[in-house]
Amino acid sequence: MTDTSALHRSLVTIDTHIDIPWPEGPSFFEETRRRVDLPKMRRGHMATGCFAAYVPQVPRSPEANEAAFARACAMLDAINVMGSGPDSRVCISADDIERAFADGVTGIMPCVENGHAVGGDPLRLKAFRDRGARYLTVTHFGHNALADSSNPRRDLNDPEEEHGGLSALGRQTVVELNRLGMLVDVAHTSKKTMLQAAGLSRTPVLSTHSCIKALCDNARNMDDEQLDALKDVGGVVQVTAVPAFLKAGKKEAEVTVADFVDHIDYAVKRIGVQHVGISSDFDGGGGFVGWHDASECGGVTAELVRRGYGAPEIALLWGGNFLRLLRRAEALAE
Numbered sequence: 001m002t003d004t005s006a007l008h009r010s011l012v013t014i015d016t017h018i019d020i021p022w023p024e025g026p027s028f029f030e031e032t033r034r035r036v037d038l039p040k041m042r043r044g045h046m047a048t049g050c051f052a053a054y055v056p057q058v059p060r061s062p063e064a065n066e067a068a069f070a071r072a073c074a075m076l077d078a079i080n081v082m083g084s085g086p087d088s089r090v091c092i093s094a095d096d097i098e099r100a101f102a103d104g105v106t107g108i109m110p111c112v113e114n115g116h117a118v119g120g121d122p123l124r125l126k127a128f129r130d131r132g133a134r135y136l137t138v139t140h141f142g143h144n145a146l147a148d149s150s151n152p153r154r155d156l157n158d159p160e161e162e163h164g165g166l167s168a169l170g171r172q173t174v175v176e177l178n179r180l181g182m183l184v185d186v187a188h189t190s191k192k193t194m195l196q197a198a199g200l201s202r203t204p205v206l207s208t209h210s211c212i213k214a215l216c217d218n219a220r221n222m223d224d225e226q227l228d229a230l231k232d233v234g235g236v237v238q239v240t241a242v243p244a245f246l247k248a249g250k251k252e253a254e255v256t257v258a259d260f261v262d263h264i265d266y267a268v269k270r271i272g273v274q275h276v277g278i279s280s281d282f283d284g285g286g287g288f289v290g291w292h293d294a295s296e297c298g299g300v301t302a303e304l305v306r307r308g309y310g311a312p313e314i315a316l317l318w319g320g321n322f323l324r325l326l327r328r329a330e331a332l333a334e
Helices: 004-010 038-043 062-082 094-103 122-130 168-180 191-200 224-233 257-271 298-306 311-332
Strands: 014-019 048-054 088-090 106-113 135-137 183-185 206-210 236-239 276-278
Touching (some): 004 311, 014 106, 014 206, 014 311, 038 106, 048 062, 048 094, 062 088, 088 094, 094 106, 094 311, 122 168, 135 206, 168 183, 168 191, 183 206, 224 236, 236 311, 257 276, 257 298, 298 311
Parallel strands (some): 014 048, 088 106, 135 183, 206 236, 236 276
C-alpha cells in the first residue's frame, strides 16, 4: 500500500496559478480566511506557488495602458515581498524551485495575468522579467490589444473576434516573451489565439489554468484539437480547480476531487502524462470539496494514487512538466 502522505511530502508540488489580494489584504505570512497563505501552503506541502499580478480588462486608452503597466509592476513588487520571509523565497528559475524545496522553504514565483498589462508595448515585458515574472497570460476576460479572448466582453463592446487570433502586436509579444525566457500562457485566449501562439512560439506554450471541454463545455476549456496542439509543441495544460470549468452549472459544494481528476485522466489519455499538470486558481475562483484551499493539496495526490498513477507520473503532474517548460524557456532565451 502506498503511503500517500509520505509520497505527497516527497513531491515538488507547483500550483501554477494563484491570485493575490489587491490593493490591500491580510498578511500572506499569517493564517487568514483566504484559500492561500503561507501557513496553508506549508501544511499542504505546496512547494511553490505561481502568484499572478492580475490586471483587469478595461476600455483601451493611453491612460488605461499606463495604469495597467503601473498596477502590474506594483503587484509584482508585492509578490516579491511574499518571498522575503524566513520560510519563503522568490524563485525565478526551475533550479530555484528545486533548491527551495531542498532547503525546506516555500517558493514564490511571480507571473502576470492579462497582456493588457504591457500597456501596448511588448518591450515593457523586460520590467516584468526584472521583477521575476516567468509567464504572461496573453488575455483575460475581454479582448485586448494583443489578442482575442475566449470570453468577449459585451460590456466593453467586444465583437466575437477582433483580431482573428493574435494581432501584430500580439505576435511581437510572443517573440519578446521567447527572447526573455518567459512562458506564453494561453489560458483565457480564444482557440485561434491559442493555436497561433502555439505555432509561433519557439518555446512550448501552456495553459496555466484551464479544464477539458469534452467533459465540460465552457469557453475557458480546451477542446481536443487544442490538446493535440499542446502535445505537438511539447506544451502543457494545467487542469484547474474552478468548479464551473469542471462540471457545468455546478458550485463548490457540488464538485469533488474525483471530478477534478476526471479531467486529468481525460487529458492524460488523450495527449500523455508529459503534457498535463495541476493548478488551483485559488482566490480567483478555484476550490471544491476535498481541495478547498492550499492546506488540502494532499487529497489530490491521494486520488491520483487511488486511480493507479505511480510516483513518477504524479511527480510530472504536480510540477515536473512545468519545470521542463521553464528549463526550455531558459535555454532558448537570448
